[in-house]
Amino acid sequence: MTENDFNRRDFLKVLGWGGTAVALSGCGNTSIEDGKETVTSYVTLPSYVIPSISNYFNSTCAQCEAGCNIMGRVREGRVLKAEGNPNSPINRGRMCGLGLSGVQAHYNPDRVRQPLLKGEAITWDKALGVIADKLNGVKGAEVAFLTGNMSGHVQALLGNYMDELGSKNHFSYEAISPAVLRAANKKAYGVSMPRYRIDKARVVVSFGADFLGAWVSPVHFSQQYAQFRKGSRPEGRGVLVQIEPKMTLTGANADRWIGVRPGSEGVLALGIINALGKAGLAIPADVAAASKAYTPERVSGETDVTVEQIEKLAALLKERTPSLVLTGSAAEGYAHGSQNAAAIALLNRVLGNIGKTVEASASVPFPQIAPTVGNRASLVSLNDGLAAGKYKVVFSYGVNPVFSAPAALKFKDNYAKADFKVAFAQYLDETAQAADLVLPLESAMEDWATVVPEYMAAPEGAGSAGYAQMSFRQPLMDKLYPDTRGIGDILLALLKQRKADKYKEFDDFYAYLRSAVLKNKVALGGKATDDDDVFWDETLSKGFVPMKGIAGAVSAKASASDLRLPSATADQEYPLRLIPAVSASMRDGRNANEPWLQESPDPLTTIVWDSWVEINPKTAAKLGIVEGDIVEVTSRSGTIRTQAYLFPGIHPDAVSVPVGYGHEAMGRYAKGVGANVFAMLDAVFDKETGELALNETGVKISKTGQRVVIVKEEGPVGGSQAGKKKIAVQVAADKVDLSKEV
Amino acid sequence: MSVSNLLENWSKFRHTHPVDDKGHPDWEAYPSDIKWAMSIDLDACTGCNACSVACYAENNLPVVGKEKYSHGQAMHWMRIERYWDESAGVGEFDADKGARFLPMMCQQCEAAPCETVCPVGATNHTEDGLNSQIYNRCIGSRYCSANCPYKVRYFNWYNYPEQEKVWPEPLNQQLNPDLTVRTKGVMEKCTFCKQRTYTARNNAKTEGRPVQDSDVQTACQEACPVGAITFGNLFNPESQVAKQWKSQQVELTKEVQDKDEKEGNRLRGYRILEELRPYPSVMYLERVRESAV
């Protein structure tokens, strides 16, 4: 690899994948075939490549923002599978289904293969020329760049580009990001994303944080959860209580799932504080004052949680410390979401968890590569700007707002108002279809990048306090399509249009990245005397580099003074609360065209290849709905038709529809599957942060008279074992001896 | 050939393998020093489906699509089952204590009901304790599936690679070359990642040492975010799986475990449908729930 004339991509080339490469059509042909297939052979081959034996190259997963470190299994020039990097503090060698499906994003048959100008294939030179033309004479303030979460050197380049354009309009949008939580955390603990230590807690009370499914860094939290559940741990087996109106994967794994009335999470938190006080825990005066009015009886009435339950929970929290209270998307998606989050954060303060299970995290020492995290408020402001005709040229990368913006925002119409829209896209999704110019991206398995995760997990042991890391994404195989380019390369080319001489030393993004990394060798754990090539190779082979991060500090000064928690008001016309459910595999729908994800059943309903609406059996009985009824879910902003699924894990006042389905474009596996729940969300905003409140939509449900057989993994008896107690068994914790287990 | 073999093998194979008449293992007769086994901690399992997707990736499983899925023709070797509490009665579901998840795949039974009934001998017991499935030998009578108590055998109802075009170019480049893509009319099932155990055994043999835990992980085990799956050689007392089986007092060739007869048994290892005597090689650990809350 250190040979000068050796281009790394050479051996990643797919060469003659006959017999040894893939065994297609396994059976049938039983004879020896002479001379029909070609042997995999190479011109040159590094000594570590042995045919039929896989090589593993470290890289970083791009399927969600957690940024797990992965190893790509490469054989005969093809990447076959993503496996976890065992040394990574984030995922510790593990993977989730979404991450594993990354290879299907790479090999996807529906990828865009060449630049498209209004649907016509053009060359890259022409495409870049068109961009230069269109930017000609446009003021910086008239250019907007919409991205999702970003970090690393691509972000640095983007920053440079925006500077060159003289634009400050970089909008970072994520449809399902925990944006309210960040703000609330900042207020309560002083850091927006502290390290949660589920593994150290004896009790975890999670207000709708689906940390095993789709929340922040699920694989990392799953690791912590595995520790937390170990009976042989010094703290003993941990207890998980999940409080949320719609059961998430985490709720399904809780010792106690509490189906709270939607929106009343903050009330319940204060009720628990109140009960804790009654149980004899010392409560700081301001908190005591704030929670004084929330007697268990009142709280019980508002939240639908029994008094007994609240008291039991308080007793458990008092007895078993340290505990950890988490705020998740289910609690923050309201107009008073920030208030909810603040009330819940008080619990951590009261219970003395801050500093114990809520730890300070560190951020990378280079601000230009630190993650820009997306939120929904930025989309709203972009939308407002578009509506006002402020932006002439709009770039979008890695986001699909036409699909995921609430219909009430009328984003699609506003987007059309911009003169020239450029989408950097891997698929021809809804946004790319609405764009004028589509530039095809390389997949994450062909591209170079660095990634700094927002949630900075740290390895065990000393030195974890100031730990920060930067992960590397490197090509795992040769480009499938010669006419695709990496985002870094495109940005570099665009920069060269503006300032050719400043960037002329960099042939491509790889060169830029390499030089940027080598320049900061020392900060990245190397010595100044290290050979550049050796250092670079070692870094790549590790897949990530630890850095001495800028450590933050957590404070326990959350104030309880300005809490205003509204009581729930009944909506006569739209009596049910719609909860858009975020599933671990589908998330916001950007991975909907990966068939493994479509075919892997939703863990709770086991439904595949379609969306559904979850209804509590009691509500369904009232409405006369049975499983498989096609129903119309109507809000003030829109209507969707989908199949009804009776689900015990949802509050009777709520219904839930998964997000990510209902694509009208994107590819053969995503198109036309299910209904898009984003399209029917009301435009209600969190009062403090301006975030779109996802759970604030009231709906009504009506039957259409049609009925289908739901396509799902579970059989007609549902989750019943039909009296067979020896299939999936559950025992009470005090009935087993967990402490001596191996 | 056959008569001399008969005479030669007669005495060798008169006795049953590996379960002799007394109902406990005749390990002496076991032809190798490896018995692959698994244990799955349901208390850790979160039901996230990562194992199942990993299995799709590793074992070239076809994605059949909605239409065929609706006909029950899904090809997931590892399926995640989700059960509810039924405190109020059968079919009356109660979500207060969450759900229970159970990853189900071929249990690699020691006395597998599927093996004896295959008319062509396409499924046999291997010397390392697996229940093999020889795709090319299969004629598709589906008798094995009919006789499987767990219903974990999956039949190729269609010609997925060629006629159904399940792997359109370039999706087919992802296929794992270590095992074939099965064509229509063939039964298939979980193999405990045969290609991985094969490589592990091969490497260990080349190095002249027994197989260790660190040599091999199944794809599901490797992916599992909570590490609920343990896999290894049950005959190696140093292996994690053997330790777990031992500490849970689960013995491979018993249909009723001694510990289950005892009062106040504080262990949680069990095997599914043990009473049918297939002697499954997968031990599950009961899900635990705190009752104080």
Added chain:
Amino acid sequence: MQHILRLFILLVGLFAGAGSYAADAAPKLTTPDDLGPQIEQPIEFPHFRHAGDAKDGGMQINCMYCHTYARRSMVAGIPPVQKCIGCHQSIESVRDKPRIQKLFEYWDAKKPIPWKKVHDLPDFVRFNHERHIQRFYFQQDRPYQEVCGYCHGNVKAMTVAQRQKPLTMGWCASCHQKDHPVSANSTETGHGPNDCFTCHK
């Protein structure tokens, strides 16, 4: 009596006919002289020149010098072009032979040579070169010509390699059922695995 005789002849004839047909239909276990089909390769590689005995003008190169992966991988592998060039760039005497020129054409164009597979097993078969080389070459210490030649035939006398052995399942199994000494100077014997699953994937 006539009837009996007639019937007898009929039956015997039937059995004999069916038997001889069956015997004929089954591929023969070893076919020492029956070479497989001739396969056209991009370059007519003279195995006899490289691996042949010195008395026949060969250079007696060990098979595993070029097919170096055989001892550590499932597949024996075809050497990269680099390997050919490694020697041939310093062998001036044959530089202008047409085959060598062709080789250099590939090298200069940086293109891999599209060799055709000669010993091509069906897709559902797993054959492991490493295992066999380890067992017979390293442990049992047999000459490499014998070890490799058992399946590949007398390659050192061929130009382009041709399949000489049937490579059928029965042929594989005939060897797997034999007892072989476990090492060069051991009386202990063992045979190949019997499990279908070992070779079928």
Added chain:
Amino acid sequence: MSKRYLLALYNNFDEAEAVVSELRNSDIKGFDAADDLVVKSPIEHPEVEEFLGEKPVKVQWFTLGGALTGGLLAFTLIAGSQASFYSQMKGGKPIVPIPPDLVLTYEMFILGGVYITVLGFLICAGLPARRSPLYSAKVSEDQIGILVKAEDGSVAKLREIFTKHKALEIQEEAGR
């Protein structure tokens, strides 16, 4: 001296019986009732066999031989192939399990028995046979035929006996 064949047809078994007993008691030169007399009937008639005298039937021996061969062959084939099929183990059962093998042994026992019995029948009954020198379709309809072979000289005598017992028809042909 050349032989001649005579076929006489009768209406019922009583007449035929009378003819046969008379033929047997008669002393005609060159005619032996045991060898040269064949009775043909449209139905199976035990009395005919009775008055013709005991002639042992040997089909049973074929049956016995066939059945035993079939059974033995089956067991050897099955057990032998199980033992030599790479000794594949099946679901905790022995390589050569006796009880299941007996099922097929039993089937082959029957198969062998039936096949060889039928073969034995063909051999014992002399089938397939060429047409005998004299045959009348009446025999397969409703009449009983008595076919005799005798020397030229005794034809008249035989004819006389046949007519005496009200033969419906008498055919004659030179023999070989």
Added chain:
Amino acid sequence: MGKDIREDIAWAQINKDVLKSLESPRKLYWVILLVAIAMVGVAVGCEIYQYNVGLGVGNFDNPNVWGLYIATFIFWIGMSHSGTLLSAILHLMHADWRKPIYRFAEAMTTFSLMTAGLFVMVHLGRLWQVYYALPYPSERWVWPNFQSPLLWDAMAIFTYLSSSVLFLYIGSIPDLAICRDNIHQGWRKKLYSILALGWEGTDRQWRNFRITYLTVACFLIPLAVSVHSIVASDFAMSQQPGWHVTSFPPYFVAGALYSGCAAIITLFIILRYVFRFEEYMTLPILKKTVRLTFAIAMVWTYLNCIEFAATWYSHDEAAKAVLIEKATGRFAPFFWGMIFCGSVVPFALMVKKWQTSIPVMFAVSLLLNLGMWLERWMIVAPTFSHGYYPWTWDEHMWPSMVQWGIVFGSFGWFTLLFMVFCKVVPSVSMYEVKEMVYHRSLAKKKEEQAVKEELAAKGAN
């Protein structure tokens, strides 16, 4: 109540009457034949489609891996048992009334076995590799698995089919000789003279014929029992709830005889009508067959009760669940249909007046056949959709038109074979009817003689 066969019927008349059935058929024959061919065409089309696309087109799913094919397979196997019952068992019992009707019953055995055999093929996922199931010495040294009941099945069917064909053939040699003697035109002449093997009815031939016929009959009886008990072992030897039942072999055998008898009644009536065989297929014979059917129906009902009771009072919860599922679940209409057709309808056979009523018996026999088909389906399907493992229970699987088409076509195939047979081989055994008439007249004579003697003795006194 019609008349029985006349003792004084002329033997030549028998020949004439029966041979008439071999003459050129009426138009209706061709119409039915064409319909049968069309039905076969449907099945062949379905099979080609299924062969090309895969078994999935039959709408199978993971638990329901066997559909109608295996149920129909058992149905046809079961139907084959009637021939053996009539020709072998009743032969040994010297029940002479079987003689006019056993020939077509035996033909039915052969053809239903041939139909059943096709279902084994249709059912396979890889029909083109079916030779893997044959025990032939191959270069690979690979053998089928002789422990598999499915292989026993194949072997039993082969044995039964070939034995039945031989039995049918041996039994009809004398009749073929009659045909040879009476038909002198065209291809038939050649065919019959070859098939008759030069049979002349000599005493030597008859002697060996009798013992052979008896021996083969003796073999056929245990063979028939073993065939259907082996089919039962396909289920009883497995471990599935509802299948793993000790009483399955006798239950299957009883069911087989039952459906066979029902089919005999159906065909009896059809042949009697079509060939005007009123003289031979007389109502007293029908009556006896009907009574026999009723007896077997009761045996079957009894075994059914035994099976249900054993399941109900056992501790096998899974088997009990399957039973409850059968009786109350999705299959309830079919289950109760089976009980109605199999156990209630036969009581119509008890009514004396109906026993000889052609239309009533025709309708009843069709219902019985339907009931027996349902029985087979109710054995196979519910266990699949309600096995040990609740998660895999499936209530939605319904056989697709491809499956139904092939099942439908199998009836056409059977009809086709049977109709061709009826025109080639006499469907009433002429020589045995002659024997029957002869023995009956002898017995009558003897009786008259005895009466006379008695009278004479009385007179003497």
